[in-house]
Amino acid sequence: MPRSLRYLINYVLLILLALFMMGPFLWLLSVSLMPGRNVFANPPAILPTFIDFENYVQVWNFMDFPRYILNTVVITLLGVAFNILLSCLTAYPLAVFRFKGRNLVFTLLISTMIIPSATAMIVHYLTIQAFGLGNTFLGVVLPAAVSVFNIFLMRQTFLGIPADIRDSGKMDGASELRIFIQLVMPLVKPGIAVIGLLEVMAFWNNFLWPIVVLDDPQKYPLAAALTYLNGQFSYNFGWIAAGTMISVLPIIIVFLFTQKYYMEGIAGAIKG
Amino acid sequence: MYKGIRSETFTAWAFMAPGLLFLAVFTFWPIIYGIPLSLTDYSVITETHYVGLDNFARAFQDSNFLISLWNSLVYVLIVPVIQILSILMAILVNSKIPGVKMFRAAYYIPVVTSMVAVALIWSWLLGNNGVVNYLLLKVGILSEQVSWLSTSSTALYVLMFITMWKGLGYYMMLYLAGLQGIPTDLYEAARVDGAGPVRLIVHVTLPLLRPHILFCTLISVMGAIRVFDEVYILTKGGPGTSTLTSSVYIFQKGLEQFNFGYASALGLIVSVLVGALSLLVFRLNRRGGVNSY
Secondary structure (H helix, E strand, O other), X not given: OOHHHHHHHHHHHHHHHHHHHHHHHHHHHHHHOOOOOOOOOOOOOOOOOOOOOHHHHHHHHHOXXXXXXXXXXXXXXXXXHHHHXXXXXXXXXXXXXXXXXXXXXXXXXXXXXXXXXXXXXHHHHHHHHHOOOOOOHHHHHHHHOOOHHHHHHXXXXXXXXXXXXXXXXXXXXXXXHHHHHHHHHHHXXXXXXHHHHHHHHHHHHOOHHHHXXXXXXXXXXXXXXXXXXXXXXXXXXXXXXXHHHHHHHHHHHHHHHHHHHHHHHHHHOOOO | OHHHHHHHHHHXXXXXXXXXXXXXXXXXXXXXXXXXXXXXXXXXXXXXXXXOOXXXXXXXXXXXXXXXXXXXXHHOOHHHHHHHHHHHHHHHHOOOOXXXXXXXXXXXXXXXXXXXXXXXXXXXXXXXXXXXXXXHHHOOOOOOOOOHHHXXXXXXXXXXXXXHHHHHHHHHHHHHHHHHOOOHXXXXXXXXXXXXHHHHHHHHHHHHOHHHHHHHHHHHHHHHHHOOHHHHHHOOOOOOOOOOOHHHHHHHHHHHOXXXXXXXXHHHHHHHHHHHHHHHHHHHOOOOOOOOO
16 A cells, blocks of 8 residues: 555544544534533534633633632642652552562552442541541542552652662662652652642542532532532533633643653553 | 561551551541441431341342442443454554644543533533534434433443543553554564454454553453443433442442441442452453553
C-alpha cells in the first residue's frame, strides 16, 4: 500500500475517533455560547449561530464560583500534599530496604483492592464523624490521603535509582532520613509529578464523598456544586453548560500542559 | 549482616508508619469493621443489637439486592468491549505520523474530566429531543424518539456506554505503553515470514500484550462491579430497578437510609464476589501474570 494512502486512512480514522471522543465537549462549548437557546429545541442547537458569553457572566454572578473554586483548590492541594508525602515515605523502604515483614506489607496492600468503595464509604463516614471531622475539608481529604496505587507507582520510581547513591550517602555518615530527603527525593521528581497530577485530577473531580461529608453546600467543591446547580436549574441549560465548562476547563488545561509526564506515568504503572 | 537487616527493619517501619497508619484507618479498618457491623442492625436511629447472620439471610431474599447483583454482572459485559476497542485505538495511535500525539491527548480528555460533567453532557445528548435522537432519526436508524435513560430496556446499556466512553482513553494509554515496549524487529521478522497486518496483531501484538490485557481486564472488572458515579448521577438506579447496581443499592441502604449494618453485609457479599471474579480473570490468564509492579 502506498505510504500516502496509509496516512490518509490513518488520519480519517483518527479524526472520526476524535469526533466521537471530543464531540460531546465541543457541543457543550457550543451550547454554553448560545444564550437563550434550549438544548432540547427541535432541531437541537448543535452549532452556534452567534457567540455570546452571557451564560458565563450570568452563571458566574449567580453562583459563588470564586468560593467553589477556592474550596476545590484547598481540597486539591491538601489531598496532593498528603498523597505525595505519604506515598513517598511508604514506597521508599519497599523499594530499597531489606526488612522483615516486607512481604506481609505487600500482601496487605494488594488485598485492599477488592473492597467496594460504597462499603468503605460507610465506615469512612462513621470514622470521620468519630474524629469530629464532619463538615470539614480535612474530613474530605483524609480517607484518600494515601493510595495503594500511588505507593506502587512511587516504588517503581525508587527502584530505578542506583544503589550507589544510598551507599555514598552512608559513607559520608548521613542518616537514612537525610539520604532520603537530600539525595533520593530530588531524583524522583518526575514520579512525584505523576502522582501529583493523578491526585490533582482525582480531588478536583471528586463529588460524592464531599457531598456526604460536607453538610454546608457553601463548602462544596466545583464538581459537587455542579450537581447542586443541575438540581436547582435543570431548565436553564445555558447556565449549566457554562458552569460545567468553567469546572472542566482548568483540569483540561492542566492536563494539556502536563500530558507528557502524565502519560508516561500512567504507562509506568504497569511493567509487563 | 543480621544486625544490618534488623536496623533496616526498624528504619523501614519508621518510614512506612505514617502511610500505614492512614491505610490502617481508611483502608484496612473499613474491611475489618465491616464484618462485625454486618452482624448488627446498627443504624443511627435505633439501639444496636447483635443479629447474627440475619442480614445475610435477608440479603438473599431481598429481590432488589439480587437485581442489583445481576445488573452489576451485566455491567461486566463492557469489559471485553473496552479491551478490544482500546487495543485497536492503541494500535491506531501507535503509528508514527505527524500530529498523532494531539489525537492521543484528545482521546484522553474524557478520562480527566469529572464524571459529573460527563454525565450531564450525555444526559442532554441522550434526551428525548437531544442530539443523539436527532441524528439517529435523520440518518434513518431510528423511526421514533427513544428516551434512552428513562426506558427500562435501554437505560443500563446507555450507562455502560457512558462508562466505556469515559474509560477508553485510559486503557488506550496502558496498551500504548505495552505496544511501545514491543521490539520492532519482531514485527520485521514476522513480515519477512509473510505475515499480513491481521496476523501481525494476532500472533505478535496480542501475545506480547498479555500482561497488559490481564491488568486492564482486572481493573475494568473491578471498576464495572464498583460502578457508582454515573449511575447515581443519571438514574439513581431507575427507572424502577433497571439500573440499580450493587454499589448504588449499598449506598442507598447505608448512607441514605442509614442501615449501616445491613449495608455492610451487602458490601461483604459484593467483596466476595469481586474477589471470586478477580481469581477467575487470573485463572483465564494463567500464562500471563501480574508483576507486582
